[in-house]
Amino acid sequence: MDGGDDKRPVTADDRAPRSAVVVNPTKVTDLDEFRRTVNDALSAAGWPAPVWYETTAEDPGRGQTEEAVRDGAQVVFACGGDGTVMACVSGLVGTDAALAVLPQGTGNLLAANLGLSNDLAAGLEVAVERGMRRLDVGAVGDQYFAVMAGMGFDAQMLEDTSETTKARIGWPAYVVGAAKHLRDRPMRVTVAIDDKPPLRRRARSVLIANVGRLQGGVRLLTDAEPDDGWLDVAVLTPRTLRHWLAMGWALVRRRGSVPRMEVFRARRVEITSNRPQPRQLDGDLIEPGRSLKAEVRPESLWLCVPRPERAPDLAEDADAAAKRGEKLVEEARRE
Structure with a gap:
């Protein structure tokens, strides 16, 4: 289609x-x-x-x-x-x-x-x-996303953000949800991109993006374009609070590379984790699972x-x- x-x-x-x-x-x-x-x-x-x-x-x-x-x-x-x-x-x-x-x-x-x-x-x-x-758009089975899909920390943050807090203070409520999981253990993931050899990482989150802006207007992926026929895949690998702070500061400043983040481009991508993970499409939670497979629909x-x-x-x-x-x-x- x-x-x-x-x-x-x-x-x-x-x-x-x-x-x-x-x-x-x-x-x-x-x-x-x-x-x-x-x-x-x-x-x-x-x-x-x-x-x-x-x-x-x-x-x-x-x-x-x-x-x-x-x-x-x-x-x-x-x-x-x-x-x-x-x-x-x-x-x-x-x-x-x-x-x-x-x-x-x-x-x-x-x-x-x-x-x-x-x-x-x-x-x-x-x-x-x-x-x-x-x-x-990105296709995940018979569902579609226009912005971003993800597995791991990003979906966990959404899951643990209170609707009451969101209604009271807006998007900063997600920071509260995120803070609960900064010290969680990483997941072992395999990331298969198109026909390339799979990558293996200890990651906190893997994001599949069509465009790059997060909640609050923060631009995660500066090179992501909405109509270039590609999806941008971001693998986030922070392990300590210091890593998270460095990553956050780099995203706010947007100068040079972002530490603990690798970015790849794909037409098809499949993420497989060693254990079930929360998953989201365009900020909406879907059923947890061990894998997330997406492909671009230009x-x-x-x-x-x-x-x-x-x-x-x-x-x-x-x-x-x-x-x-x-x-x-x-x-x-x-x-």
Whole structure:
């Protein structure tokens, strides 16, 4: 289901597109007010009213997204946390419908890579301006990720981060979750990249990335590009608190190499651990396991972005889009 053609689902020259909103109602404080704001803003931009779908515990968004596309939606808004966005990504891979992110959860990974926080106005403006790029995705079985998959410490951090703490202080809550596991013993892993001889390491985490920004805007992989046909594989091997501090300082400064981190490029990668490990896709936990196998699906997802040019950083122009979005929402409220 690779993409490959340069056809865009909608452009600024097209008539206003049909859209759908896939929302996780547990992530929205006032769903009626949220619905009014989105409907009014899209109406002010000349778009027809969107069709609304709510996620459920049984279906976090993939089925609703697939139904929306079958019913003619050209843009699907994903409103919720990482799990909602990942489910929508999986429902859109290989279609000509585009994904727009309206983050409502804490620390949404794809939103962070777009330069969006929980700014509803910015997310709406990015979609309304119809700046779109066709991105690669990573495939793990029948699930897909647009940002990053991982096994080990990163998923353990997510697992042990309190929802209450996230709601209270935002993404720094992940630091609290991480601190619980800095001294855990490493896992013995084999990393098989394409047809090369497998690597063996004592690692704390192995990340498979399409783009490189982490929670809080920290850029882990500066060379990761979202549409280059490759996945970047980062093997993290800190063993002491001093190693962690050195790695963190290097990531914040972003000068030169990062100690205790090796980076490889792959079209296919399989990570195998000596014992079951927590695993995550785009910041959403999946079942623990001893292996994680991913392969790239080149240019198979249309994504609404602040600026459509081919740049490694998807967050370009995000601040300006946020300001324009505030005006859009204000105009909608006056009408």
